[in-house]
Amino acid sequence: MCYATSLTKSKKEIEETFKRDFAVPLEYQKHYHLNGFGSGMLHIIPMETDRIYPSNWGLIPEYAFEDPAGFKADYNTLNARSESIFSSRTYKKSAAESRCLILADGFYEPHHYKSKSQPYYCKLEGHKLFAFAGLYTALDDELYSASIITVPANELFEQIHNKKKRMPLVLDDQFLNNWIEPDLNQKQVEELMRVGFTTTPFETYPVSNAIYQRGVETDVPEILKPVEPIDPALGGGELTLF
DNA sequence: CCAGACGTTGTT
DNA sequence: GTCTGG
DNA sequence: CCAGACGTTGTT
DNA sequence: GTCTGG
Numbered sequence: 157m158c159y160a161t162s163l164t165k166s167k168k169e170i171e172e173t174f175k176r177d178f179a180v181p182l183e184y185q186k187h188y189h190l191n192g193f194g195s196g197m198l199h200i201i202p203m204e205t206d207r208i209y210p211s212n213w214g215l216i217p218e219y220a221f222e223d224p225a226g227f228k229a230d231y232n233t234l235n236a237r238s239e240s241i242f243s244s245r246t247y248k249k250s251a252a253e254s255r256c257l258i259l260a261d262g263f264y265e266p267h268h269y270k271s272k273s274q275p276y277y278c279k280l281e282g283h284k285l286f287a288f289a290g291l292y293t294a295l296d297d298e299l300y301s302a303s304i305i306t307v308p309a310n311e312l313f314e315q316i317h318n319k320k321k322r323m324p325l326v327l328d329d330q331f332l333n334n335w336i337e338p339d340l341n342q343k344q345v346e347e348l349m350r351v352g353f354t355t356t357p358f359e360t361y362p363v364s365n366a367i368y369q370r371g372v373e374t375d376v377p378e379i380l381k382p383v384e385p386i387d388p389a390l391g392g393g394e395l396t397l398f
Numbered sequence: 399c400c401a402g403a404c405g406t407t408g409t410t
Numbered sequence: 411g412t413c414t415g416g
Numbered sequence: 417c418c419a420g421a422c423g424t425t426g427t428t
Numbered sequence: 429g430t431c432t433g434g
Binding site: 268273319 | 433434
Binding site for chain 3: 219245
């Protein structure tokens with residue numbers, strides 16, 4: 157998936173880590189569980205801006221600017237598959253011209269076991285900030301829309317996200333600036349998507365199924381508390397290296 | 399040719 | 411706006 | 417795990 | 429009978 161993320165750090169820590177300021181500081185809010193189907197904002201660094209901007213989650217292509225709500229109702233663009241961004245009518249323009257860094261410090265993946273599902277919270281060692289590779293369009297001067305790129309799951313994430321076996325493209329720190337360089341050609345972007353996934357170890361553990369329920373306030377610190385795994389083969393809490 | 403798609407993977 | 415499918 | 421599919425396509 | 433999807 158990657159239909160839910162977290163960004164729990166302070167404005168100051170985010171600005172220091174990514175060495176850029178918030179363009180619209182008042183828009184920033186921490187999120188412990190930001191649901192892609194909700195209305196909470198992502199925070200992104202669009203190409204050639206050098207600042208951090210709020211962004212709706214779910215890229216609205218330019219051809220749909222007349223009716224963004226109608227488009228959202230018909231098409232799910234929370235994620236964009238790396239394999240098809242250059243052939244997709246919806247994503248190709250952004251793939252070539254409008255890539256972004258999507259700031260986060262965690263995300264949620266569903267794990268399936270005996271016809272049940274349990275979400276796993278996934279974060280980097282030390283709960284460090286990181287950036288997803290993303291695509292965007294500019295809705296106006298201060299608001300964007302964006303999608304998180306997904307790639308085939310690696311050895312860790314195919315155990316966790318064991319149904320779809322996909323994972324969001326978490327960029328290694330060394331590639332952050334590369335991803336938003338304006339003059340990359342298709343081959344270079346494709347190479348970054350192939351080799352850009354972070355080598356930093358992940359820590360993953362199961363959390364409450366409450367994040368699947370409607371009408372429950374899940375965007376609270378307690379949502380990050382580990383719970384008992386339903387799958388005995390996948391322990392929780394340990395550092396998983398790969 | 400023209401109408402219609404254009405997207406991805408979630409749970410109860 | 412542009413591509414795909416019927 | 418268990419239920420359900422298991423297939424291909426131009427028509428009114 | 430065996431694979432896929434939920």
